[in-house]
Amino acid sequence: MRWSRSLVAPVATLTLALTACPAGPNPPAGAPARSAEVAAPSSPVGPAEITLAFAGDVHFAGRTAGLLDVPTTAFGPISSTLSAADLTMVNLETAVTTRGSPEPKQFLFRAPTTTYDAVRAAGVDVVSIANNHTLDYGRDGLADTVDAAKAAGVPAVGAGVDAAAAYAPWITRVSGTRIAFLAFSQVDELWSEWRATETRAGIAMTRDLPRAVAAVRAARQRADVVVVYVHWGTEGAACPPAEARAFADEIAQAGADIVVGTHAHLLLGDGWIGRTFVQYGLGNFLWWRNDAYSNDTGVLRVTLRGAEIVKTALVPALISRRTGQSQLAGGQDATRILREYADLRGCTGLAASPTG
Template identity: 70%
Template sequence: MKWSRLPIALGAALALTACHTASTPPAHSATVTASRSPAGAAEITLAFAGDVQFADRTARLLSNPATAFGSISSTLSAADVAMVNLETAVTTRGTAEPKRFHFRAPVSAYDALKAAGIDVATIANNHTLDYGRVGLADTVDAAKAARFPTVGAGDNAAGAFAPWITEIRGTKIAFLGFSQVFELWTSWKATDNQAGIAMARDLPRAVAAVQAARKQADVVVVYMHWGQEGDSCPTDEARALAGDLATAGANIIVGAHAHLLLGDGRIGNTFVQYGLGNFLWRSDDAYSNDTGVLKVTLHGSAVERAELVPALISRQTGQPELARGKDATRISQKYNNLRACAALAATGSASARPGG
């Protein structure tokens, strides 16, 4: 069972407590060198997964939100907190923005996230404003109505850059969401007087948000939308930003946008994962069906271990399913090798074994 925790509402954030079940052992694991918490500190598990969209083949999954994510839900639910990137507007209104791809989903998307054991989602990405600020307002309002926490967008910069903070067995954890994607960023960014996305290209504001969260919480998590689509190596821009966020006080940085798995490692004591790929995905032509659930284990405020549970996106349903046998080993080996171009320090010994 997921431990109950004390949520702390900031801005539009709202709490969620759910029951959890056991997960399958992961295939890739790495011990992170970090300053350790005092002896006897409680163990906390966080789970992260990549891009989620309810469109095309995955739209039909919302006919039954309780089963939309399928069997991977048990892996997500086993964590104390699970987080994904919800890459869609949640609206039936608005006008399409001047861009190639547009995605939107009904409010039942939030029911599906909750039923899967997901506790918080970043909406700082290049699709939340696909239907303009009317669509953004609906997306944020629907999350509030569903009592589902989102980060990374809001009625103004204060709301967009605000963290969701929750307390788990005495450790306060702050979750932030930023986007570094260039497309339409100047018109989509949140400002003091304009709704929008928390854009990391507004670097002083992003750094200040991490610093402020660090003063309020023991652990700061930043979920980034960054990188180059189709490129399994992080961009120089993403690597520079990771360093800035680590210096500002981020303990964990995870990312998505490239539609591929990217490498992990550390910058000092900060654990960085540059890309989690697609997760619950609308089409079979977006670079790769390899995916996984990243499990990060904390002891108090210290990051002790990071593990990727390898998974494959079903070509039929678009749902992620735990990888088995040769697929699990293949994905784990590929993931281990991705650190070479990530320019991150090794996180310790890694192992590959079947995912279940």
């Protein structure tokens, strides 16, 4: 898409110098599968810079359903911002299916397979399907969601035919750096019924803590950089709950380098746990109806030099009240969003810069 990569496994402004934790060695064949802007000084010789981009919740229902009539333009002009990164990830918050029976819950989402055409056209490289809507139409719907992703060539992490698949990372290589992506859900609604087990399809859940931590540790052994995308938090609350903060601590210790999240329907703050960069909430991104807690959103950009995080920045955006698409914010809107975003760190318990 924007560079040549080899697949390894399926399935506001602050400036300071950073140092990186060394990556672990390669394990034997067959082993189980870092706000405001932060910059480091440039070096004339060294690893190539790699840009990762992250955005929030994506739905194709209500006012956004018609966008799939032309999948190539479904995300709108902000696709150029997503495509500019070497790797881009969003949360795909819908079942991709025409089958299945509705689950006993209030909000149900499903979309056609052209969803993945839209995702690819927007420059998205990998999606999280670990959320509280992927099983809205049961395990038939989940199977279709996973199968459609495979058919479209879009890696989808965080759910699968069993726990081994749901907790498996997608690992890819960019400019010699191996990057692993995992996803988990912490939403309590139907979590026990939806969780993946050894014999049952489902979602990778944070509440299966030993399994989730083990998945991060295993990815750490296989990759230079580990990214974890989590569906967590409280809807409408701008501060992360204790459960989210505790899980962030656990996976930081297990080896996660970058942790990003969604679910609260508004922006939450970011910062550091040691040398792990954590972003607690990216808000809505392609939103199905005009009732969001906030239309403020953005694209998080994380710049690596090899396995070292050298810069993080939120590119501010606003959700259109007409189309539900995110659009880059400018002028006073951009200034306001970045100012308010910086203030959100105060209730996260996160540090303003890496430590240790």
